Amino acid sequence: MIRTAIGDLNSVGQGEKVRLNGWVQDLRRLKSIAFVVLRDHTGTVQVTLKPDALSNYNEVSELSRESVLEIEGKVDRKSGAKAGMEIQALSVNILNISRSPLPLGIDDPVEADFDTRLNNRFLDLRKKENNIIFRVESSLLWGMRKYLMSQNFVEVHTPKIVAAATEGGADLFRVKYFEKETYLNQSPQLYKEILMSSGMDRVFEVGPAFRAEEHNTPRHLNEFTSVDIEMSFADHNGAMTMLENAVKSGIEEVLAINADALKLLGKELGVPEVPFPRITYKECVKIIEKKGFTFNYGEDFNTEHLKEIGKEFPGFYFITEWPATVRPFYTMPKQDDPSLTNSYDLQFGEKEITSGAQRVHDPDMLEKRFMEKGLNPSDFEFYIKSFRYGMPPHAGWGLGLERLTMIILDIPNIRSVTLFPRDRTRVVP
Ligand code: ATP
Ligand code: MN
Numbered sequence: 001m002i003r004t005a006i007g008d009l010n011s012v013g014q015g016e017k018v019r020l021n022g023w024v025q026d027l028r029r030l031k032s033i034a035f036v037v038l039r040d041h042t043g044t045v046q047v048t049l050k051p052d053a054l055s056n057y058n059e060v061s062e063l064s065r066e067s068v069l070e071i072e073g074k075v076d077r078k079s080g081a082k083a084g085m086e087i088q089a090l091s092v093n094i095l096n097i098s099r100s101p102l103p104l105g106i107d108d109p110v111e112a113d114f115d116t117r118l119n120n121r122f123l124d125l126r127k128k129e130n131n132i133i134f135r136v137e138s139s140l141l142w143g144m145r146k147y148l149m150s151q152n153f154v155e156v157h158t159p160k161i162v163a164a165a166t167e168g169g170a171d172l173f174r175v176k177y178f179e180k181e182t183y184l185n186q187s188p189q190l191y192k193e194i195l196m197s198s199g200m201d202r203v204f205e206v207g208p209a210f211r212a213e214e215h216n217t218p219r220h221l222n223e224f225t226s227v228d229i230e231m232s233f234a235d236h237n238g239a240m241t242m243l244e245n246a247v248k249s250g251i252e253e254v255l256a257i258n259a260d261a262l263k264l265l266g267k268e269l270g271v272p273e274v275p276f277p278r279i280t281y282k283e284c285v286k287i288i289e290k291k292g293f294t295f296n297y298g299e300d301f302n303t304e305h306l307k308e309i310g311k312e313f314p315g316f317y318f319i320t321e322w323p324a325t326v327r328p329f330y331t332m333p334k335q336d337d338p339s340l341t342n343s344y345d346l347q348f349g350e351k352e353i354t355s356g357a358q359r360v361h362d363p364d365m366l367e368k369r370f371m372e373k374g375l376n377p378s379d380f381e382f383y384i385k386s387f388r389y390g391m392p393p394h395a396g397w398g399l400g401l402e403r404l405t406m407i408i409l410d411i412p413n414i415r416s417v418t419l420f421p422r423d424r425t426r427v428v429p
Contacts, residue, residue, distance in 0.1 A: 001017065001018075001019040001072065002019065003019050003020070003021050004018040004019060004020060005040060005041075005042040005043075006020060006022065006038065006039070006040045006042050006043045006044060006045045007040075007042025007043045008042070009045060009075065009085065009087075010085075012075050013075065014075060014076070014077045014078070015074055015075060015076075016074070016075050017072065017073070017074055017075075017090070018072070018073065018074075018075060018087070019070065019071070019072050020038055020040070020045070020047075020069075020070070020071045020072075020073070020087065021040060021068075021069070021070050021071075021095075022038040022039050022040035022068070022069065022071075023038070023039050023040070023066050023067070023068055023069075023098075023106075023126065024036055024037070024038065024039075024063055024064070024065050024066060024067045024068075024069060024098075025037040025038065025039040025044055025065065025066075025106060025107060026065065026107070027061070027063060027065065029061045029062075032050075032051055033048065033049065033050055033051075034048075034049040034057075034060070034061040035047070035048055035049070036049060036060075036063075036069070036071075036089075038069065038071060038087075039106075039126075041128075041131070043128075045083065045085070045086065045087055046083065046086040046087070047071055047073060047086065047087040047088075047089050048076075048086055048087065048088050048089060049061060049089050049092065050088075050089075053088070053089060053090060054089060054091065054092055056092060056094070059094065060092045060094065063094065063097065064097060064098045064099070064100040065098060065100065065102060065106075066098035066102060066106065066123075066126075067094065067096060067097045067098045068094075068095040068096040068098075069092055069093065069094060069095060070092070070093040070095055071087065071089050071091070071092050071093075072089070072090050072091045073087040073088050073089040073090050073091075074087065074088045074090065075087060076088050102123065103116075103119075103120045103123065104116060104117065104120040104123040104124060106123065106126050106127055107127075112124075114413075114415070118415065118421065118426065118429075119429070121419065121420060121429055122429075125419070128264065129264060129265060130416075132258075132261040132264060132265065133265075133405065133409060133411070133416065133417055134417075134419065135257075135258060135261055136254055136258045136261050136262075136405065136408070136409060137401065137402075137405045137417065139250075139253045139254045139256075139257040139258055140250040140251070140253065140254050140401075140404065140405060140408065141206065141227070141250065141401060142250075142253055142257075143246075143249040143250035143251065143252055143253025143254065144227060144246040144247070144249060144250040145204075145206075146249055146253065147242075147245055147246045147248075147249035147250075148202075148204050148229065148242070148246055151202065151242060152201070152202055153202040153203060153204045153229060153231075154200060154201075154202065154203050154204070155203075155204055155205065155206070156192075156195060156200070156203045156204070156205050157205060157207065158185075158188045158191035158192070158195075158205060158207075159185065159191065160184055160185045160207065160208060160210070161175055161177060161182050161183075161184065161185070162182060162183055162184075162185045162190075163180070163182055163183070163382075164183075164190065164379050164380055164382070164383070165183060165186065165379075170212075171186060171211045171212045171213050172184070172186065172210075172212055173210050173212045173222075184210035185209065185210060186209055186210060186211055187209050187226060187228070187398055188205050188207065188209075188226070188228050188398075189228075189328075189330065189398070190380070190383045192205065192228055192229075192230035192396060193230060193330065193359060193383070193386070193391075193394065194382075194383060194386040195230065196230055196231075196232045196391065196392055196394040197386035197387065197389070197390065197391045197392075198386075199232075200232075201231070201232050201233075202229070202230070202231045202232065203229065203230050203231075204227065204228060204229040204230075205226075205227075205228045206225065206226070206227050206228075206401070207225070207226060207228075208223050208224070208225060208226070209223070209224055209225075209226040209398075210222065210223050211223075211224075214424060215424070216423055216424045216425070218412055218413045218414060218415075219351065219403065219406070219414050220414065220423075221402065221414055221415075221418060221421055221422055221423060222422045222423055222424070223422040224400055224401070224402050224403075224414075224418075225400070225401040225402060226398050226399065226400060226401070227398070227399040227400075227401050228396065228397070228398045228399070229242060229243075229246075229396045229397055230359075230394055230395070230396035231394060231395060231396060232392040232393070232394045233392055233393060233394070234358075234393070234394065234395045235332075235342060235358040235393065235395050236320070236332075236342040236343065236344055236356065236357055236358040236395050238395060239356050239357075239358070239395040239396055239397055240275075240278075240318060240344055240346075240356070241275070242397075243346055243354060243356065243397050243399070244272075244274045244275055244276045244316070244346075245274060247272070247316065247346070247353075247399075247404065248271060248272055248274050250404070251269065251271055251272060251408060252271055254269065254408065255269060255271065265409060267408075267409055267410055269408055272315060272316050276315075276316040276317050276318055276346070277313060277317040277318070278317070278318045278320050278344075279309075279313065279317055279318065279319055279320070280319070280320050280321045281319060281320070281321050281322050281323065281340070282321065284301065284305075284309050284319055285297060287308060287309055287312055288301070288305045288308050288309065291308045293305065293308070297323075298323045298325045298326070299325075299326065300326045303350070306347070306350040306351075306352075307350045309347075309350070310347070310349035310350030310351070311349075313347070313349070314349050315348065315349070316346065316347070316348050317346075317347055318344045318345065318346055318347070319344060319345045319347060320343070320344045321334060321340045321341065321342075321343070321344075322340070322341050322343045322344070322345070323339060323340055323341070324338065324339055324340065324341050327341045327343050327357065328373070329360075329366070329369040329370050329372070329373045329375060330357075330359045330360055330366070330369070331343050331357045331358075331359065331360070332357060332358040332359055332360050332361075332395075333360075341357060342357055342358035342395075343355070343356065343357035343358075344356055344357065346397075346399070348407045351403065351406075351407060352403070353399055353400060353403045353404050353407065354397050354398065354399040354400070355397065355398060356395070356396060356397025356398065357395065357396075357397075358393070358394075358395040359394050359395060359396070361387065361391045361392065361393045361394060362387070363384055363387035363388045363391070366384060366387055367384065402414050402417050402418055405417040
């Protein structure tokens, strides 16, 4: 008999036989009857166990919580069960017995502290409201992938063990690679660009990015999932259009697939209107100066500044035309004012989700930019080489998948939307 998901029991007729697989969430033994609340990834159902129906009744009715069962039984809608139905067990196969006590309760009314939860993440994720986040993230990414594929992007995979630092020496994890010293990649930037020289035209990559940032904040991890694109014969405007449409498509997919999840989490989500507003860096400076801040023009915005800007723009919006001083070497200067760049960040209120830009495609300009940023071009020879024999103009972006998930579900800590977060103090589990 094939397995029925508990969430699909509603469409099974009275008296029909089903096979269920799941965990013992609760077990109550009365005088000559026992009730199991069985849980799988779709929900819970009450199962009635009777001694005369089950040869292993004694063993089953003594089971510890979170033991794993396979139950065959009949759907019974006439009983007084709370959910309007229960299952009358015909056979119970014990697949695995859980040890007790549990390090973390699954349906305890009091929430355990966050460290205990993360230390026992396998149990923490058995709670629907926790694991459902990752279903939402999966549909979000699927929606973005669908859009990018529709625009002829090719999904690629570039190396994560690298010899050169994408954005300079800071924030890199070192890796001993036989007799060489190498690094974990901060971003696929250089490889995405080389693929533009390879004539791949439009690529995207979903993969890990590593940053040895020492700070502990609610929005930084030391390993996160980056959704990156690069496209040829396009500038920053073309890349921004791809970005807002990919985000919109991701959210549409979540609404189509995860309506129940959003309801369970109590989240209201709407499809954002595109195009998103575009505000220049200069306009943002005006906003924060008007709020009474003294701001050094040419610097990055700090959290306080972004809070003020976010108050003016609570939804999705782009900050464009960043000064060259705060953008990486590969960022294209603005034609009529090279102190600015063809760059942008996608923001949601005060939170950054994406950075992107048109890139420099002229090898001489690129070498000059390396020098200005105090980097040694010879460390990047493998990269610059791909610019010397016909590099097309190109543009792209990198989006933090966890950041976008936090935003659409309105979850304050990035660790909640990461299965096994890596931060300054946590590498286990
Ligand atoms: P931030 O200013 O928020 O630290 P950043 O500007 O240093 O980010 P980028 O190099 O622009 O980061 O990376 C592109 C995107 O990757 C960011 O917009 C963000 O969504 C995500 N991201 C960057 N660093 C982290 C991190 N440490 N943890 C989680 N996501 C990150
Ligand atoms: Mn950024």
